[in-house]
Amino acid sequence: MTELLSVIVPVHNESAVLGSFHTRMTEVMAETGSAHEIIYIDDGSTDGSAELLSAIRAEDPAVAVIELSRNFGKEIAVSAGLDHARGEAVIVIDADLQDPPELVHTFLREWRDGYDVVYGKRIDRRGETRTKKLTARWFYRVLNFLSDVEIPEDAGDFRLLSRRAVDALVSLPERHRYMKGLYAWIGFPQKAIPYVREPREAGRTHWSYWRLWNFALEGITSFSNVPLKVATYLGVVTSGLALFYGLFLLVRTLIWGNPVPGYPSLIIVMLFLGGVQLICLGVIGEYLARTYQETKSRALYFVKGYHPASSQVRAEDAQE
């Protein structure tokens, strides 16, 4: 019996590249000499990607398609893929050919050497603006300063996971899935493989700055409680300062009397404290909202249609 490798591909409006992606990916998988399944997760595409995927599946018995009931976002699409993958090793790769499928050979070699998580680390972000690179760099600095697991910078979702790493990820019950953090959090031997990330072959990125900001918030609140503590320290510092200022005012009044100016200092203190309180409330709110969503334990996603790989179906029939 040969081993089975699974490839997970989240797809959201990628009709422009799906064809060439599939050709290249299949070539690579054929070269490995192992049995494989390629699982496409259609994350609520509206550009005909779904039809294209069924056409690809009709041609290739190794292709499985999971259609989500709407657009859930890449993190959840990948989770859906992990839930359905059956291989001994699972490869996660974007459909837009920014991650070179050929790197999978290197991933496999490291996996056979005993690594559970082998991930691509971008050494050159071609086709990305300076501001985007800078904000990304700072985000990782802040995130790693705040959180207790080291989340590698410049590592994307492009990676290979061993069966036990996949089982670990699938067993995590949380609704808020900051995958990059979770990959690091599960532990196991991990290895980074440097590679050059190509510009998108076609189509355009799904990440606006607003979406990136929300993604950053997700990362920080999922992996750090430090912002909650900041409120306490801010409170301690401001009340300390206020105490000293109060003493200073008292002494000044005792010695020189009270000339009743007061308005500027009063308004400054009021505005400052008001601001600090609002910020702290906001921080608590972010965590509270997430706690609320976790306690609802709502399903992570819904599947509109699951079309397993026909090669798999046949293999199962043969077993019965």
Ligand code: UDP
């Ligand atoms: N994607 C998805 N759901 C979404 C957005 C993106 O499944 O809501 C997929 C997309 O089809 C692609 C991958 O996630 O395969 C990465 O998306 P994108 O190229 O926009 O991200 P970037 O490469 O800019 O980080």
Ligand code: MG
């Ligand atoms: Mg991309």
